[in-house]
């Protein structure tokens with residue numbers, strides 16, 4: 001998190017609110033947050049927002065001749081606050097002051113400073129390495145997946161690879177594979193035509209389902225914690241919503257992969273790497 005649906009709803013809400021608003025001042029207080037120096041951040045001052053768009057998990061704030069490219073990584077959150085926050089906020093990574101005391105602020109939670117932003121000349125943004133390497137969008141109209149995923153790697157890893165397909169991460173990959181009834185460890189080059197078509201449908205329908213929830217529940221100033229309409233991811237130990245089998249999980253160092261043995265792995269319970277490491 002945030003992945004495609006979270007960034008899409010952020011882009012929609014900001015696109016409805018920001019255009020026309022003029023930047024009074026801009027600061028990027030994080031150590032690593034601002035990755036560019038020319039044009040400088042203060043070049044945003046006096047410019048009006050002209051649009052907001054999303055590409056993969058990235059957000060592009062458009063201000064006429066300049067664009068601000070933002071990657072929130074896992075712990076960044078962007079909010080459009082009706083009142084300015086504190087200048088001494090240690091979690092603040094970007095503060096854009098707007099008229100009437102409003103403020104666009106990115107805050108980052110946890111100890112890592114991973115989120116980043118770039119100020120780019122309009123027209124340069126699509127050529128930026130962060131965007132150029134991205135695969136096609138996972139939603140709304142991804143290409144057929146048979147060829148795209150034709151590699152000797154597990155689906156769970158292929159679908160999260162932004163250079164293969166853009167927008168999916170650790171949360172929604174579990175939901176998509178479950179809807180498609182595919183094992184997270186099935187290899188991309190083992191997909192038959194039916195599998196590939198089912199997976200594509202599952203990807204689109206899951207993104208639509210989550211976006212419908214966000215459309216209803218996510219409003220400005222935008223939440224620090226998004227509602228989580230997950231049914232499988234991190235629900236290990238609970239019954240599968242489709243067949244009632246207890247959901248199982250494989251634990252990795254910093255994330256969990258959850259699946260239904262009945263629906264996805266022909267009844268097999270996959271080796272839990274956390275347990276096997278502890279037992280060594």
Ligand SMILES: [Zn+2]
Pocket residue numbers: 240241242243244245260261262263
């Ligand atoms: Zn099931």
